[in-house]
Amino acid sequence: MTNSVDRRVRASQKRQRLMAAAARVLHEQGVERTTLADIAREADVPVGNVYYYFKTKDELVQAALSEHTAHLDELTGRLDELPDPRERLKALVRAWVEQRDVAARYGCPTGTLAAELGKRTDGTLDTEAGAVIRRLLDWAARQFREMGLSGQGGAAGADDLALTLVAGYQGMSLMANALRDPEVMTREGARLLHWLDSLQ
Amino acid sequence: MTNSVDRRVRASQKRQRLMAAAARVLHEQGVERTTLADIAREADVPVGNVYYYFKTKDELVQAALSEHTAHLDELTGRLDELPDPRERLKALVRAWVEQRDVAARYGCPTGTLAAELGKRTDGTLDTEAGAVIRRLLDWAARQFREMGLSGQGGAAGADDLALTLVAGYQGMSLMANALRDPEVMTREGARLLHWLDSLQ
Amino acid sequence: MTNSVDRRVRASQKRQRLMAAAARVLHEQGVERTTLADIAREADVPVGNVYYYFKTKDELVQAALSEHTAHLDELTGRLDELPDPRERLKALVRAWVEQRDVAARYGCPTGTLAAELGKRTDGTLDTEAGAVIRRLLDWAARQFREMGLSGQGGAAGADDLALTLVAGYQGMSLMANALRDPEVMTREGARLLHWLDSLQ
Amino acid sequence: MTNSVDRRVRASQKRQRLMAAAARVLHEQGVERTTLADIAREADVPVGNVYYYFKTKDELVQAALSEHTAHLDELTGRLDELPDPRERLKALVRAWVEQRDVAARYGCPTGTLAAELGKRTDGTLDTEAGAVIRRLLDWAARQFREMGLSGQGGAAGADDLALTLVAGYQGMSLMANALRDPEVMTREGARLLHWLDSLQ
DNA sequence: TATGAATGAGTCTTCATTCAT
């Protein structure tokens, strides 16, 4: 009985390994340049076996996106424990800056995925990465609202601020990546922190 | 003799057509999803003939980047005729906003190309799109310097401002693209204009 | 002890279900387009379990043929209870016509299986469906013989008549299937009945 | 110039070779058991090159059907030169009987194709073979009509007779194939000839 | 026995690149 449980556990571990590997490799190599074999190798799973867990390559891409969503939720979940919404946002920016080396090499996982998938015209996954970004946007807007920054502009104010914040993150990630320079993250991150402090 | 000139002219037209087609199609479909046949068809050039102008697919990608550089130079060249550097920068932002529909559908040509090519690990073209962005950065920094905004921080001030400006552009393009919403360009564009006005 | 009996019963039920499912699905989809998973699903048996009852896919095909043989035997068994051999044959034809909708959609189970398996060159099952047809042929010949229609030509006469009858059935099934028209069965069935009546 | 013509000719010969090979191999092995490599090898064309002429395997199947249609047209064309329609039909039956060895080994090309393709549920090619058979049916009906055999039943009579004739052919082919016995063709062919003679 | 999972050989298809003329 323990054995059968073990097997199930190991199996779901495999699925988990595949998802993690997909998230990593797809981020590093992009969707089109990544072969199933790449992901399988990284997850240490025989190629033929991948299809037991994911019926198509696109399902693996979808799974990678779920993985990114999970990471995002975990991060915002941790930040939610901070008492002050402004501090939460600032901690978020600091977390981004800490990722500067990865960003400089491969860009923002979700942002680059959104850019690549957005080129599709067949309606498959083309806006899925956008959904992850929207989730981040929503969380950020909630913080701004909690800061009482819906402003005179009504609720739209918080949404705009969230947009500015996330666009700032995407912009600095892309620039750091294009210039292969992690310091871009530091400099622009500092600017975002300053901006957050200035809001009232 | 006239014939040979004609031929040369026609040939260079073909080359031109291929470059333009490459720029367009690669922007819309991405590098990996675009086949040589796609570009050839769009340029109305027989596939086999492409190789007389570009020895590899990568050379066509390179050519597309040159095309984007040329567009950029043409734009900044026009802007240079404005007397006031701040007006030049604001006109640049307005030009970006005018492209909002394209940006919402396909993102910034250079930015998305930088993201895709940046995934390469084989050292081919992986930073070439970054060079185009750097060119934009340099032009912008020149404007800020001319505005006397090198600040107390010396020349770095202008560079930082340029970085913020271009990152702002990339950020809003990516967000507009991810959310498939051109209005993102309008809103964030307005913010950038306001920011440019506030600088002194 | 009851448990072990139960198990055996359940097991043989599973085997039975697999055979029935194989007969049905192989008829509808053909051998090559049918996967083991298709049959397992239809029989509501886990895929991995199939191999306890049938060691290879071909054994399942064989089992489907047995199933068809059983159906045939059951049918002729019922017909054998009719007193008049001519009536038996006419009832057979009527039974065929009753199946017209299935025939128009999927053809004769045995005939189409014979056609598909006959393409094999590896000597596996390639004439097995033919054996089922031969069984039908034998039964029909017996009826003709009983009708006293061995004729001057001796026993061969009955065999020829049987061949004509079964060929008639296969021909009308194939035509109904190719034209997707059940009425073909009705029309040609009527002709066969008329022919049977005319024999003396 | 001659060279360029040669090339085009050779190219279209290749296409022709592929069609002929497809017709032959698909008849002998069936659609599902035949790989593109099989056809390519038989046509002496590199596998990758096949796709220059036919975009998918299904297009090759379609091409094989065209080939069969062409054979049929050529045959009926030759028969049309006979003055008497009854003689045309009898010559057709004799032509069938001459093919008895092929029929006994592989069945009727169109009939077996119709049986196999008819199993498809995806709407691709599933009734295409039926169209070839219908063409034969139409030609035969024309002959019967010319014989003045529309009967009291009007034009339907000829159609029914044509159906009986072609069903007879399909039936005897299938039986010859299932029993692996060419003599079936001879016997049933004789019966069909006799039947044709008896019509008035 | 029972069963979810594993395996790897095989098949279709795509495409950059090259070739012959």
Place this chain on the structure above:
DNA sequence: CATGAATGAAGACTCATTCAT
């Protein structure tokens, strides 16, 4: 220069069969 055709190396995906428990 021009161009239709040729080539072969991948890559995604399927599936019968086997395995571990």
